[in-house]
Amino acid sequence: MPATPHASHALVTGGGRGIGRAIAAALAGQGMTVTVLGRRRAVLEEAVAAGDAHFADVADVADEAAIKAAIARAAERQPIDVLVANAGAAESAPFAKSDAALFARMMDVNFMGVVHSIHAALPSMRTRPYGRIVAVASTAGLKGYPYVSAYTAAKHAVVGLVRSLALELANTPITINAVCPGFTDTDLVAGSIDNIMQKTGRSREQAAAELARHNPQGRLVTPQEVADTVLWLCGKGAGAITGQAIAVAGGEI
Template identity: 45%
Template structure:
């Protein structure tokens, strides 16, 4: 088997890999020697960050045919996916009375269905190899309720349930399934949420940003590279007994 101190010879696939947490994880894996397929709906964004072991493939995680086609293309070019990182997601908040079915379904289709479809497409090839890691990017909201964001919280709770079930299903085999659960991370999502909170509440943009900063126990935004470091740990030497876990990256005890 390939030396796991590096990831040379490994093919990783990261959804939502063009920006934010996904891009940080993709770059960390590529730096370790993996060939990394990043996916997203905006090909131009993927093309801007491709190179040095990172390859962009357009994909909409909400569309089963799109997922199957993109994963097949990636496998044909770089071999079975042995590191699958379902990261693509949207973080938008609405109270339940203001949540219509279309909003709810779009959150679920992206955050939960998209992860399911990605893992389902990658798993057969992974199971033909002698090693595999699935690392889903959930959220602290997947471990506790988040006021004003019931749909988002429910989708992230569901993602953790999927990961825990897979870990049980393949227990004792050389594949592990874990979820990263960050708090507020300094990414474009926080920037968008800052504006949305300000518009919804009437507070200033600075106050809205501070609201998210204060939600992290150590009172600062998390760097995307901190989340990537946790992903590297889960694919590194000695990670084979870390399975079915929810790794909190939130600056303190939160759940």
């Protein structure tokens, strides 16, 4: 796999744990300077202390002013060449109980968080000889799932944004793609397993199997598998790959 440029600076939102942490570590392992953003400073500092990132800053991606300021601070240290918009959240409810507030929360974090991050990073990225934007969406951006209509709508919006923006940026050195993991072995999915256990009385093993059955390989995806896909998209050899929504899901899509 082509390596990423060693002089590059990557910023990963939601980079303190799960998929974001794995992505940060993978990029740092290729010699990139990595800044992680998130809402919990302690978790972010743990990533820095472990060598999975070099800098950390606190910002909620749903807060446009906060994310703009945080990305500006990161760019002052070193211009940003790679943006991984990974931060996200999931809430489940039947559509009849999914009120406007739930839809707003899911859109604010999962879609507008991507919009705010790209708006903040893109102007300076346009001045660089190389740029990569990767949005971590979900298989929920490519298909429907019951009881997560708001989350699914937000992830579909991310994929649509990627496809449109890729065309606007096609005459620049910047590519933009979405990576769409299936159910992945993270804290977020652990929360979903807890929810299934609470609502159905199933054991943890049974609840985990309920999610894993969506994957034809019969398992949860690993964060490292998602990170490896992001790493490839950030490499020089992926310069012709843009506007894509790549499923990392064991054949589910």
